[in-house]
Every structure is written in structure tokens, then in C-alpha cells.
Amino acid sequence: MIQLSQEYITKVTGGVSSPKGFEAKGVHCGLRYSKKDLGVIISETPATSAAVYTQSHFQAAPIKVTQDSLKQGSELKAVIVNSAIANACTGEQGLEDAYNMRADCAELLNVDPELVAVSSTGVIGEHLDMEKIQAGIKLLKDTPAGFGDFEEAILTTDTVMKQTCYELTIGDKKVTIGGAAKGSGMIHPNMATMLGFVTTDAAVEEKALHNALREITDVSFNQITVDGETSTNDMVLVMANGCAENECLTEAHDEWPLFKKGLLLVCEDLAKDIARDGEGATKLIEAQVKGAKNDLEANVIAKKIVGSSLVKTAVYGTDANWGRIIGAIGHSTASVTAEQVEVFLGGQCLFKNNEPQPFSETKAKEYLSGDEITIVVRLCEGEGNGRAWGCDLTYDYIKINASYRT
């Protein structure tokens, strides 16, 4: 049991099917050669749901369909997800396909189409094979739930599945929050997308759920960067089905901060897993910025640091190259006073008073040889704190991205 500032939240083995009343499945429908490529999360009761979407001007068809479902009411019974083909930049036909995918899934579950969300990830600019999707949805019906099957079905070229689960207590009820994600940069040419799915058996009021998701996404999924790209299909969806039978959570509820903390932990775990599995990555890099003018500026600077190609290559090369960290901080628009900035790596201060500080290169190199690197920056401008996550930039990133589409 991890103590979190007086709150008790337990990390447990599990994922999106762990909260009561949820099941998750995955099958191979033939969009990919042999791997699972179609998955569904089903809630036994309609779940209060909220989602955030890519800011790209080229939102994919499934994003539009999910937005439509959530505009017609905040409840969902299921989300159907395919990998291999993103159904993005596919015109009118693509939109029709995404609506048909929703209708087929709704029919399987015998519910209104508006209770189903749709999500896709994979190659941009290719149409879905709807016969395979339809056959796959039938197959899903007859396939028993298997732990990890959904998580596997949503991957493209990720190297590992991403799932996490936390338990907490609201009143006298045990509440579980589970999550699954995919994303590893646009690994395969034209492949893209960061997807996050969070389920909970907590009863949560819709507006509170929506606000919490937006706020938490900003400090978790929006604070990771693999290559600075935004996909056409990015989406994070949270479904709360109330099966835990807790008193419905609102923003005024005494235990709302505890639930939010649980939701944050789930999103943060998934976000870090995506960064760690970035294309060609060998290390997770965390930037912690303290004492910024406000949290927003701290987050901006933290993301600049983990997004810098020069910082990323230096970490890959186990080089305690603080000049590149200074470079990344220097060209942000946030309030920075050069003379007040301090840079720390593995407990050593590298830069202070606008001058280099003596430090052990050997110790720094040893620290950088680990697989989780934390860069700490103090700005002394105010009380703002922020974090961001990324990965190192390696030969494999080039190899993966410069190879021809297949």
C-alpha cells in the first residue's frame, strides 16, 4: 500500500477489465497478418463517460463518430477498437465505415448505437475492410474474455502492452480504476496514435468526470512526447459504470480528491509507459521543473526539455550535457532568469549562478547508464511545479522511420 499524502491507494495487478461490471476482449479479424487487431470493452450497465480527442485539423472518422455518441448522451456501453488501419484521411467512405462499425457493435450488444464509441489506429489514408470488421465483431461475441487480449489487439508496433490498475476506498466501498493504452510514436511510416482507455466501477457524476479527465490529461498524456507529433486519431476515454455502488462522486464530495488522485495515477502510469516504449527508445526521461512562475509554465519547460532532440541524444550517449538542457530551457516563452536557474542530474548540481558547477563526470555517466533518468530544474520564479516524460533518441528511431512503407 502506497501512502499518498494521507490518502491510501493500492496499485494492483489488473487492467480495464478489473473494475466490476467490465469485460474486455480481443480477436484477430484479419486486418493484420496474424496478431490480434480488434478489441472491445463492454460495461454491463451504461457507464458515465468522457473523452478527450486529438487537436489535429485532420480528425479521423472514428473520432467524429465517438464525439457524436458522446454528444447524444454521456453514457456508453462499449468501445470498439481496431488496429492496423487508422481510418483517417479517408473522406466520406471512411466516415460511413466508422458509423457502420458502431452500428455493428451496437447490434451485437443489442443497444442503441449512441451507446458505443469507436476508435482506430494504424495506417493513414487506407479504407477499412468492412467485411473483416463485421466478421470480427461476430467473433468477439463468441470469444470469452481473456486477460490482456484487448490490450494486445489495440497495439500497432508497440513493443509491450500497457496496462495498470489501482484500488481505493470511497465511503465503505472498494473502487477500482483500470487502464490500457497504446502508442509508441508513429513507429511504422504512416502509423500513429496514442490511445488511452480507463474504466472504473465508481459512480461518478458526468461533469466531474469530464473536468477531471481534461485536467489530468493535461498533466499526464499531454506531458509526454516521443517526437513532437500529434496523430489524427489520438483519444483518451474514461468509462465509470457505478458497479462499486459508492455514493455518486461529484466535485463537492469529500473523497473526490482521492478518486482524482487514483485517476491521475492510472493516466500517469499509462503515459510513462508510452514514453518508455517510444520508437527506438532505451530509456525513460523525466523532467521535473520546480519553482516556475506557475504550474503551466513549469509544464511547458519540462516538455521542452524532454522534447529536445539534443537532450534526447545526449541521454542516449550518457553525456551529462547540461548546455543542452540550458538550451531547451532558454528558448521557452516562460519566465526564466538565467542567474537563478539550477540544473540537477542524479543528485549532482551541474549549473547554478549562470555558471557551470564542478561535478563528477563518472558519477553522472553512471547515473545516465540507468533506464530511468530524471532531470531536475529549479527556476526560483514562484511556486509552480511540473513534470514531463520522454525517451532517448537513438539510431533505431531513424531505422524505424526511414524504412519504406510496407
Add this chain to the structure above:
Amino acid sequence: MIQLSQEYITKVTGGVSSPKGFEAKGVHCGLRYSKKDLGVIISETPATSAAVYTQSHFQAAPIKVTQDSLKQGSELKAVIVNSAIANACTGEQGLEDAYNMRADCAELLNVDPELVAVSSTGVIGEHLDMEKIQAGIKLLKDTPAGFGDFEEAILTTDTVMKQTCYELTIGDKKVTIGGAAKGSGMIHPNMATMLGFVTTDAAVEEKALHNALREITDVSFNQITVDGETSTNDMVLVMANGCAENECLTEAHDEWPLFKKGLLLVCEDLAKDIARDGEGATKLIEAQVKGAKNDLEANVIAKKIVGSSLVKTAVYGTDANWGRIIGAIGHSTASVTAEQVEVFLGGQCLFKNNEPQPFSETKAKEYLSGDEITIVVRLCEGEGNGRAWGCDLTYDYIKINASYRT
């Protein structure tokens, strides 16, 4: 002779010492092992001057000294430049060293220190060896001018010198504008900086020169990106000494647009040369954005395209991967309507009506095998046009930047 919308401007062989009344020198003073590392441009009469500087919060000491010189009057007799050490993040001692470098150069020329600008490029966080600098300045006095010596002395790990020169006629006077630059990304760990020096024998009013430099920098040097980093030492300096004896140019002068065009061509040539010589680069990439809401938005999108790691690796891999171009356009804040966007490569339309268009992969691959790649995007939002330049992202970028500091 190139015809430029009724204007006649001739590109000639030459550089910063080509305009009348300028000489440029370069010597080896010992900051580097054997290559030239100290250079000076001297104008025989005080030259009306203007400069633009890095926006980094960590402006290097020489930047502060040059700003001081130009605050005390807009005239310069000389600029002294060293490579190898950036004199950035060097505290009070660094600032004193930069002022001493200015004083020593002024003494050599027998002028007020305020008539001298100072510029440095190289490793961040190391102090200048002032004995070597002082000896070098004396050596410069006794060394005859040699074509290309200055250009060589300002390089760090650039693979080629960057210089250009144009001639035009103002009234009945021949006016020459020459330029030199360095910059290739932060090639060597901790090495940085884009420097541009432009000289002209035109007589130009100070305010007009300053406005023109700012405006032109925005569409030339500010539209290149190698790795999205801003150095602590970036500077572009223009010196106009009036030795051509033309009627002094103001913004109201009939031939002001002609002079500005000449200045733009010089800056654009240098900017493109820097992008082409980007770390590990094998190709120059130009993005042309047409029909944006305005020029500013067109420039923002063009820079997003050439700045995208995924576009850069695709070009390296000769992959006509329009999905990545769409990705880069998609996550800009500019006005974009997906259904109206058209993407062209080598004369072929790849994307239109929010759908992929049929095109010859063979022809596209052949086009991408060249060493200058132009990506054209039409937005149909308005009359705004913009361009930006970058380079491909290759294994050598990683090799160069992941190797340990030496």
C-alpha cells in the same frame, strides 16, 4: 543576370569583403587545435549597423556586449568573432572577457570600443583564453586579408563555408551586398549557434536598415530549422558603410524595395546553406505553403513541416509519406480546413479532398532521391504564402550528437 519582378539583381562570386570599403580576415589564435578560430570584418568608415539576437533566456556575454555597442550609437567599424568557445553561461568573468575582447579590437583599430561588435560560437560553459585572444587580435593586424579566411574562422563543425554576394544599381551607383554565415545545428555536443554577417557599401538610414533586417530575418534565418533548438549566441549583423556613394536609402526611397530584395536574397542564400549543412543532412527540404489565411500562418505551417522528425526521416528514406506531412500540418494552430488541403511533391498531387490521390510511387521515389526536395501545400484559406527550409534526419545526426563531448 536574374530578373526579379522587373528588378535587376546579379548574383556574383563574393562575400563580406566584396562591398567597397570592407575587409575581412581570419587567423588561428590557438582556441582550436589547428583551424582558423578568430576573424574580423573591418569597415574603412563607420557603418550604419543593425542586429537581431537570440531570444534565449541565456544570452551569451558577446551578445550583451554587441547590444551595448549598438545602444550607444548605430555605427560600427568592426566585428570581432571567435569560434571554439561560445563564452555563454560563463558568469561575470565571461562578460568581462567579452568587454576586453571588444576593447582589444578597438585598440587595434584605434577607434572607440562602442564601434566594435563581438560574437562568439562554440562550447557553452567554458571561459575564453584571453591571452590567446589578445595575441590573435595582434596577429590579425599583421595578417593580410584573404578571401574566405573570415568565413573559415567562424565555423565550428560546419562542413562547408557559407558566403554569398549580390550586385544591384541604386540611382547610377553600383551597390554590393555580401554575406557570411555559420551554423549546422548544435553539431558537437554543447556547440551551437547560427551567426550571419552581412556587409554592404550602400548608404542606408539606420531605422530603415533595422526594420528591413528584422523583417527579412523572419522569413529567412527564422524559417530554417535543423533540430528546433535556439542557441545562446545566435546573431545576425548587417553593416552598411555608404562607400557606394548612393543617395542614402530610406523606406520612402524609390529603390528601397530593390535594396530590400537584395538583402533578402543574401539572407535567404545563407539560411538555405545552413539548413543544407544541417548535422548529418544529405538533402535540403523546402516547404512552400500557399493560400494560408495570411503570410504568418503560412510560415508557421511551412516550419512545422520542415521541423517534423517524421517528415525528415521519410525524406531521408525517400518515402513519399504524405500522411506525415498531413500530421505536421494538422497539429499547427493555423486555420486549416481538412477538406481543402492539397499536398504536392515533385509535381504530383498526393492528397486532396481529404483523401489520398493516386500517384506514381516510382516517380515520387526518384524525386526524393535528389538533394533538394520541395513540398508544396495549398490550403485555400486566403492569400498568405510562406516558405521554410530544413534537412533530412539521418543516422549521422544521432552519431554526431550521441557521441561524448571531447
